[in-house]
Amino acid sequence: MFKSIRAELAVIRERDPAARGPFEILLCYPGFQALTLHRLSHRMWHSRLPLKLPSRLLSQLGRSLTGIEIHPGARIGNGVFIDHGMGVVIGETAEVGNHCLLYQGVTLGGTGKKSGKRHPTLADNVVVGAGAKVLGALTIGPNTRIGAGSVVVRDVDADCTVVGIPGRVIHQSGVRINPLAHSALPDAEANVIRNLMDRIDQLENQVVTMQTCLRAIAAGQPIKEVCAGASQNLKDREILEFLGE
Structure with a gap:
């Protein structure tokens, strides 16, 4: 003791x-x-x-x-x-x-x-x-x-x-x-929320890029010319190439 x-x-x-x-x-x-x-x-x-x-x-x-x-x-x-x-x-x-x-x-x-x-x-x-x-x-x-x-x-x-x-x-x-x-x-919750916000920003940018290309298609414009250089993101470029085809 x-x-x-x-x-x-x-x-x-x-x-x-x-x-x-x-x-x-x-x-x-x-x-x-x-x-x-x-x-x-x-x-x-x-x-x-x-x-x-x-x-x-x-x-x-x-x-x-x-x-x-x-x-x-x-x-x-x-x-x-x-x-x-x-x-x-x-x-x-x-x-x-x-x-x-x-x-x-x-x-x-x-x-x-x-x-x-x-x-x-x-x-x-x-x-x-x-x-x-x-x-x-x-x-x-x-x-x-x-x-x-x-x-x-x-x-x-x-x-x-x-x-x-x-x-x-x-x-x-x-x-x-x-x-x-x-x-x-x-702060585990803050880290999760920060990662989710970054992912949301990335998805919103991809949606905007796709909308630009779809409007170009609807207007009869050449898709590759309108969307050329629209995004620096590799996944966005893959989406544009798919839409162009």
Whole structure:
């Protein structure tokens, strides 16, 4: 337990430029406080003694003090950092690997009413952005980033970036990214819309070219002379040659 506490102190000082010293972290960081209380309630939850209710009461106390709700049954690794943390919910069968980073409003929630494993498993070095929801008994691979506001409902491989609702995977292989830069994510919707607009412009140009040639045909003009040089696009020239024939 004390080894985990020392690891979390070191990670906070490394990742948060606002952390000025261990006493400030101990007194003013709700994420650290919630994890410390969870270490104790987790040991009580898995004790041979009948301490289920006291462990739940301790977790509720942590929720009241910090705004972070962690079920005593959840398994959390070393060096985990919950930044700010208000509104974070971690379910009973959730597992969080070493050196993960969770921002405020994150939910590691379950789906359905069946007993057993029903919450997500996060491997090591996973970053979950503010307000993101990871739902169900799925697995998030190591070194994965989940963008703010995303909703993840499927397994994710290692070294991926996930954005959107539902979450879509965008691979970032070979690129080292600052774990705190969870907002610097690609905009998948904007890229799709941009590609569609480019395609629409191309099709409109082809339609205009065809209309010019058809009017020339209707007026009895020589099609090749009217349409010569009308377009620099290879597909447009193929269309003109077809109309000319």
